[in-house]
Amino acid sequence: xxxxxxxxxxxxxxxxxxxxxxxEMKVPHGDTIESIKPLLPVFLSYILSFIYIxxxxxxxxxxxxxxxxxxxxxxxxxxxxxxxxxxxPFASGWLGENHFTAWPVALYGxxxxxxxxxxxxxxxxxxxxxxxxxFLARAFGKDWKGRISVIIYAIAIGTAWLWSWVSFxxxxxxxxxxxxxxxxxxxKLPVGGLTEE
Amino acid sequence: xxxxxxxxxxxxxxxxxxxxxxxEMKVPHGDTIESIKPLLPVFLSYILSFIYIxxxxxxxxxxxxxxxxxxxxxxxxxxxxxxxxxxxPFASGWLGENHFTAWPVALYGxxxxxxxxxxxxxxxxxxxxxxxxxFLARAFGKDWKGRISVIIYAIAIGTAWLWSWVSFxxxxxxxxxxxxxxxxxxxKLPVGGLTEE
Amino acid sequence: xxxxxxxxxxxxxxxxxxxxxxxEMKVPHGDTIESIKPLLPVFLSYILSFIYIxxxxxxxxxxxxxxxxxxxxxxxxxxxxxxxxxxxPFASGWLGENHFTAWPVALYGxxxxxxxxxxxxxxxxxxxxxxxxxFLARAFGKDWKGRISVIIYAIAIGTAWLWSWVSFxxxxxxxxxxxxxxxxxxxKLPVGGLTEE
Amino acid sequence: xxxxxxxxxxxxxxxxxxxxxxxEMKVPHGDTIESIKPLLPVFLSYILSFIYIxxxxxxxxxxxxxxxxxxxxxxxxxxxxxxxxxxxPFASGWLGENHFTAWPVALYGxxxxxxxxxxxxxxxxxxxxxxxxxFLARAFGKDWKGRISVIIYAIAIGTAWLWSWVSFxxxxxxxxxxxxxxxxxxxKLPVGGLTEE
Numbered sequence: 021x022x023x024x025x026x027x028x029x030x031x032x033x034x035x036x037x038x039x040x041x042x043x044e045m046k047v048p049h050g051d052t053i054e055s056i057k058p059l060l061p062v063f064l065s066y067i068l069s070f071i072y073i074x075x076x077x078x079x080x081x082x083x084x085x086x087x088x089x090x091x092x093x094x095x096x097x098x099x100x101x102x103x104x105x106x107x108x109p110f111a112s113g114w115l116g117e118n119h120f121t122a123w124p125v126a127l128y129g130x131x132x133x134x135x136x137x138x139x140x141x142x143x144x145x146x147x148x149x150x151x152x153x154x155f156l157a158r159a160f161g162k163d164w165k166g167r168i169s170v171i172i173y174a175i176a177i178g179t180a181w182l183w184s185w186v187s188f189x190x191x192x193x194x195x196x197x198x199x200x201x202x203x204x205x206x207x208k209l210p211v212g213g214l215t216e217e
Numbered sequence: 218x219x220x221x222x223x224x225x226x227x228x229x230x231x232x233x234x235x236x237x238x239x240x241e242m243k244v245p246h247g248d249t250i251e252s253i254k255p256l257l258p259v260f261l262s263y264i265l266s267f268i269y270i271x272x273x274x275x276x277x278x279x280x281x282x283x284x285x286x287x288x289x290x291x292x293x294x295x296x297x298x299x300x301x302x303x304x305x306p307f308a309s310g311w312l313g314e315n316h317f318t319a320w321p322v323a324l325y326g327x328x329x330x331x332x333x334x335x336x337x338x339x340x341x342x343x344x345x346x347x348x349x350x351x352f353l354a355r356a357f358g359k360d361w362k363g364r365i366s367v368i369i370y371a372i373a374i375g376t377a378w379l380w381s382w383v384s385f386x387x388x389x390x391x392x393x394x395x396x397x398x399x400x401x402x403x404x405k406l407p408v409g410g411l412t413e414e
Numbered sequence: 415x416x417x418x419x420x421x422x423x424x425x426x427x428x429x430x431x432x433x434x435x436x437x438e439m440k441v442p443h444g445d446t447i448e449s450i451k452p453l454l455p456v457f458l459s460y461i462l463s464f465i466y467i468x469x470x471x472x473x474x475x476x477x478x479x480x481x482x483x484x485x486x487x488x489x490x491x492x493x494x495x496x497x498x499x500x501x502x503p504f505a506s507g508w509l510g511e512n513h514f515t516a517w518p519v520a521l522y523g524x525x526x527x528x529x530x531x532x533x534x535x536x537x538x539x540x541x542x543x544x545x546x547x548x549f550l551a552r553a554f555g556k557d558w559k560g561r562i563s564v565i566i567y568a569i570a571i572g573t574a575w576l577w578s579w580v581s582f583x584x585x586x587x588x589x590x591x592x593x594x595x596x597x598x599x600x601x602k603l604p605v606g607g608l609t610e611e
Numbered sequence: 612x613x614x615x616x617x618x619x620x621x622x623x624x625x626x627x628x629x630x631x632x633x634x635e636m637k638v639p640h641g642d643t644i645e646s647i648k649p650l651l652p653v654f655l656s657y658i659l660s661f662i663y664i665x666x667x668x669x670x671x672x673x674x675x676x677x678x679x680x681x682x683x684x685x686x687x688x689x690x691x692x693x694x695x696x697x698x699x700p701f702a703s704g705w706l707g708e709n710h711f712t713a714w715p716v717a718l719y720g721x722x723x724x725x726x727x728x729x730x731x732x733x734x735x736x737x738x739x740x741x742x743x744x745x746f747l748a749r750a751f752g753k754d755w756k757g758r759i760s761v762i763i764y765a766i767a768i769g770t771a772w773l774w775s776w777v778s779f780x781x782x783x784x785x786x787x788x789x790x791x792x793x794x795x796x797x798x799k800l801p802v803g804g805l806t807e808e
Contacts, residue, residue, distance in 0.1 A: 025224060025278055027616060032232030032426075035623030039631065040236065042697045044244065047635065051709035056718075070697075074690040081616055081686075095278075096396070099271040106239045106267075118248035127253075199687070222421060222475055229429030229623075237433065241441065292475075293593070296468040303436045303464075315445035324450075419618060419672055426626030434630065438638065489672075490790070493665040500633045500661075512642035521647075 023090045026098060030080060033102045037109060038073040041066055044113035062116030065128075068191060069112035075198045076105060076135065086156045087146055097145045101138040107131045125187045126180035132191065133173040140166055169194050220287045223295060227277060230299045234306060235270040238263055241310035259313030262325075265388060266309035272395045273302060273332065283353045284343055294342045298335040304328045322384045323377035329388065330370040337363055366391050417484045420492060424474060427496045431503060432467040435460055438507035456510030459522075462585060463506035469592045470499060470529065480550045481540055491539045495532040501525045519581045520574035526585065527567040534560055563588050614681045617689060621671060624693045628700060629664040632657055635704035653707030656719075659782060660703035666789045667696060667726065677747045678737055688736045692729040698722045716778045717771035723782065724764040731757055760785050 045062050048055040080101075090098075111131040115124045140163065147157045172194050176187035242259050245252040277298075287295075308328040312321045337360065344354045369391050373384035439456050442449040474495075484492075505525040509518045534557065541551045566588050570581035636653050639646040671692075681689075702722040706715045731754065738748045763785050767778035 022282065025228065025282075028225065028619065029228045029232055029274060029278075031616065031620045032229055032623055033236055035620055036233055036236040036627055038693070039624055039627040039697055040240065042701060043240075043631065043634075045701050047701060047704035047708055049708065051705075051712040051714055053714055056705070056714075067694075070690075070694055074687070077620065077690075078683075078686055081620075085613065085616075092275075095275055096271070099267075099274075102235070103264075103267055106236055110239060110242050110244060113244035114248075114253070117244055117246065121248040123248055123250055123253075219479065222425060222479075225422065226425045226429055226471065226475075229426055230433055233430055233433040237437065240437075289472075292472055293468070296464075296471075299432075300461075300464055303433055307436060307439050307441060310441035311445075311450070314441055314443065318445040320445055320447055320450075416676065419622065419676075422619065423622045423626055423668060423672075426623055427630055430627055430630040434634065437634075486669075489669055490665070493661075493668075496629075497658075497661055500630055504633060504636050504638060507638035508642075508647070511638055511640065515642040517642055517644055517647075 023084060023087055026090050026095060027081075027084050030084075030098060030102065031077075034073060034077045034080070034105065037105055038070060038077075041069055041073075041109040041112055044109065044116065059116075061119045062113070065112045065116035065120075068195060069108050071195050071199070072132065072135075073105065073108060075195065076101075076139070079139070079198070083143060083146065083156070083160075086159055088150060090146075091149055094142065094145050094149060097138070097142040101135065101142050104131060104134045104138045108135070120184050120188050122181045122184050125184040126177050129173050129177040129180060129187060129191065132194075133170055133177065136166060136170040136173060140170075165197065169197070220281060220284055223287050223292060224278075224281050227281075227295060227299065228274075231270060231274045231277070231302065234302055235267060235274075238266055238270075238306040238309055241306065241313065256313075258316050259310070262309045262313035262317075265392060266305050268392050268396070269329065269332075270302065270305060272392065273298075273336070276336070276395070280340060280343065280353070280357075283356055285347060287343075288346055291339065291342050291346060294335070294339040298332065298339050301328060301331040301335045305332070317381050317385050319378045319381050322381040323374050325388065326370050326374040326377060326384060329391075330367055330374065333363060333367040333370060337367075362394065366394070417478060417481055420484050420489060421475075421478050424478075424492060424496065425471075428467060428471045428474070428499065431499055432464060432471075435463055435467075435503040435506055438503065438510065453510075455513045456507070459506045459510035459514075462589060463502050465589050465593070466526065466529075467499065467502060469589065470495075470533070473533070473592070477537060477540065477550070477554075480553055482544060484540075485543055488536065488539050488543060491532070491536040495529065495536050498525060498528040498532045502529070514578050514582050516575045516578050519578040520571050522585065523567050523571040523574060523581060526588075527564055527571065530560060530564040530567060534564075559591065563591070614675060614678055617681050617686060618672075618675050621675075621689060621693065622668075625664060625668045625671070625696065628696055629661060629668075632660055632664075632700040632703055635700065635707065650707075652710050653704070656703045656707035656711075659786065660699050662786050662790070663723065663726075664696065664699060666786065667692075667730070670730070670789070674734060674737065674747070674751075677750055679741060681737075682740055685733065685736050685740060688729070688733040692726065692733050695722060695725045695729045699726070711775050711779050713772045713775050716775040717768050720764050720768040720771060720778060720782065723785075724761055724768065727757060727761040727764060731761075756788065760788070 045059055045066060048059065108131055111124070111128045115128050118124045143160055143163065143166075147154070147160060150156045172190050176190040179190075180187045242256055242263060245256065305328055308321070308325045312325050315321045340357055340360065340363075344351070344357060347353045369387050373387040376387075377384045439453055439460060442453065502525055505518070505522045509522050512518045537554055537557065537560075541548070541554060544550045566584050570584040573584075574581045636650055636657060639650065699722055702715070702719045706719050709715045734751055734754065734757075738745070738751060741747045763781050767781040770781075771778045
C-alpha cells in the first residue's frame with residue numbers, strides 16, 4: 021500500500037495539533053502588560069509542547085522517508101500515535117493553567133510516555149514489514165534514545181508529586197536530547213527518500 | 218477528472234474533524250485528579266469517535282486507491298459524506314457531556330447511520346463510474362459489512378430509550394468489526410494503488 | 415509558477431473553513447430533544463454554508479485543473495477569495511444565532527456577494543494569464559451563471575429588511591443553481607486536467 | 612532530504628493559522644448593526660494579519676521553489692518560523708480587542724519582528740545549504756526588503772507608547788511593501804520551480 025496518503029494525513033493532523041494548542045492562550049480583556057502576565061506559564065508550556073510536536077513530526081518524517089510501503093496494521097499504529105499526540109494540547113493547557121503543579125505535570129508525563137510508546141509500536145511494525153535486514157531496521161537500530169526517553173518520562177511521572185519542577189526539567193532534557201534530528205536515518209538515506217520499488 | 222485533489226481535500230477535512238473533537242475536552246480549572254474526573258465520559262466518547270473517524274479515513278483511503286477517476290456526482294457524494302462526518306464531533310461532545318443518556322446516544326447513532334448511508338452512496342457512484350466488471354466493483358462485492366453496520370445502528374437507535382448502554386455497546390461492536398482494514402480491497406490491489414490509464 | 419502548492423494551500427484553507435463552521439453548533443448542556451431544538455436554525459444555516467463552501471471548492475478545483483501555471487497576481491487574487499470565504503463561518507453563525515432576521519440575512523448576502531466578486535477577479539486573472547484563445551477562456555465563456563448569482567445576491571441583500579425569508583430563499587436558489595458542477599470545464603477537459611507544458 | 616513534505620506541512624500550518632484567526636471574531640448575540648459594530652477593530656486587525664500571513668505564505672512558497680533539498684537544521688528553522696507565525700492570531704486578537712492601544716500594538720510589532728527574524732534565519736540556512744553561488748543565493752541577494760522591514764518593526768515597537776496609531780500605520784506600510792510578490796525569485800525561476808537533481 022502506498023505511503024503517500026499516510027504521510028499527507030499525518031501531516032494534516034500534526035499541523036492542526038501544533039496550531040490549535042495556541043488557542044489555549046486566550047486573549048485577555050485588559051490592555052496592560054499585567055493582563056498578559058498570567059499567560060506566561062501557558063506560554064512556557066506552549067513552547068515545550070510545540071517543540072515536542074515538532075520532534076514527532078521530524079522523526080515521523082524521517083522514519084516514513086525510509087519506508088517503502090505500509091499495511092493495514094501500520095495505518096492503525098499511526099492513528100494510535102496520532103491519538104496520543106492529539107492529547108498533548110489538552111495536557112499542555114492543563115499544565116499552563118495550573119502553574120506546573122503535581123497532577124498536571126504527571127498527566128503531561130503520562131501523555132508523553134504514551135506517545136513514546138505509540139511511536140515505538142509504529143516503528144516496530146514498520147521494521148517487521150520491511151524485514152530485519154532492511155535499511156529501516158539498520159537505521160533504527162536498538163533505539164536507545166527512544167528507550168531512555170520513556171524511562172525518563174516514567175521517572176518524571178513519579179517525581180511529579182514530590183518536586184514537580186524537577187519533572188518539568190526532565191521533560192525539557194528529553195526535548196533537548198531529541199532536538200537533534202534523527203541522524204541515524206538522515207545520514208544514510210539517499211536524497212529524496214526511498215520509494216516503492 | 219483527477220482523483221488527487223479529492224483525496225487531498227478529504228484528508229484535510231477528516232484530519233481537522235478528528236483533531237477538533239479533542240477541543241470538546243475543556244481544560245478544567247482545578248489541578249487535582251477530581252477536577253478531571255468529570256471528563257472521563259467525554260474522553261470515552263472521544264476514543265470511540267476517534268476510532269470511527271479513523272475507520273472512515275482508512276476505508277475511504279482504500280476505496281479511492283482502487284478508483285481511477287472521479288466525476289462531478291462523486292465529488293458531491295464525497296462532500297455529502299464529509300458533511301455527516303463533520304457532525305461526529307458535535308454528537309460525540311453531546312454524548313460525553315450527558316453521560317450516555319437516551320437522546321444523545323440516539324443522536325450519535327443517527328449520525329453514524331447517516332455516515333454509513335453516505336458512504337454507501339459514494340461507493341455506489343464510484344462503482345457505477347468504473348463499471349460492474351471493474352476491480353472496484355469486484356473488491357467491494359455485496360458490502361455485507363456495510364449493510365450489517367447500518368442495521369445495527371438502526372437497532373441501537375431504537376434501544377437508546379430503553380437501555381442506552383446497550384446502544385453504546387453496539388456502537389463499540391460495529392467499530393471493532395471495522396477495525397480490521399478493508400482486506401477486500403487491500404489484498405487484491407497492486408502496490409501503490411490504481412492510477413489513471 | 416507551479417500551480418500545485420496554490421491548490422494544496424487553497425484545499426487546506428477551504429477544508430478548515432468548512433469544518434470549523436460546525437463549531438458554531440455549541441454542545442448544549444441538557445440531554446433532551448428540547449435542549450437541541452434551539453440549534454435548528456444554526457443547523458439550517460450550517461447546511462446552506464457547507465453547500466456554498468462545497469460549491470466554491472468544486473468550482474475552484476475545476477478552474478485550476480484547466481490552468482497551466484499561475485503568477486503573483488493570481489496568488490493574491492486567490493488569497494482574496496480565501497479571505498471572503500473565511501468570513502462565511504462568522505456570517506453563518508450570526509445568521510443561525512438570530513433566526514434569519516434582517517441584518518444577519520443581509521450580512522450573509524454581502525459575504526456571498528463578495529465571494530462571487532472575488533471569484534470572478536480570480537477567473538479574469540487566470541484567463542488573462544492564459545490568453546483569450548486558451549482552453550480556460552473558452553470553457554469559462556461569458557460566465558452567465560456567475561453574473562446572475564451576484565445580481566440575485568444584490569437583490570437578496572435589498573429584500574433582507576422587508577422579507578428576510580425571501581432573501582434566504584434566494585440564497586438557496588443560487589446554491590441549487592450551482593450544485594451542478596461546472597460542466598463547461600469538465601466536459602471539455604482531458605482526464606487528469608491540464609499540466610504545465 | 613526531500614523538500615516536499617516540508618512544504619506540505621508548512622502549508623497545513625499556515626492554512627490553519629490564517630483560518631483560526633477568524634475565530635477571534637465571536638458571533639454577537641444581538642441581531643442589529645450596533646451589535647457587530649464593536650467587532651470593527653477586530654475585523655481591521657484580522658484583515659492586516661490575514662495579509663501578513665498571506666505574505667509569509669507567498670514568500671515561503673517562492674523561497675522553497677528555489678530550493679533543491681533541505682536538511683535537519685532547515686526543518687527546525689522552518690518550525691521556528693511557524694512558531695512565531697502561530698502567535699499572530701493571539702497578537703491580532705489582543706490588538707482588535709483593545710482598539711489599538713499601546714501594549715497590544717507593541718506586542719503585535721514584537722511578533723512581526725520575530726517572524727521577520729525567523730524568516731531570515733531560514734533563508735540564511737537555505738542559502739548556506741545550497742552554496743553562495745546557487746540560484747537561491749543570487750535571487751535572495753542582500754535582502755534589503757527584509758532588513759528594512761525589521762528596522763521599521765523596531766521603530767514601531769518604540770512608538771507604540773507614544774503614538775500607537777503611527778505604529779499601526781507602519782505595520783500597514785510594511786505590508787504594502789511586501790504585497791508585491793518576491794520578483795527576485797519569480798522572475799528568474801524556471802516554470803515549475805527547481806527540483807532535486
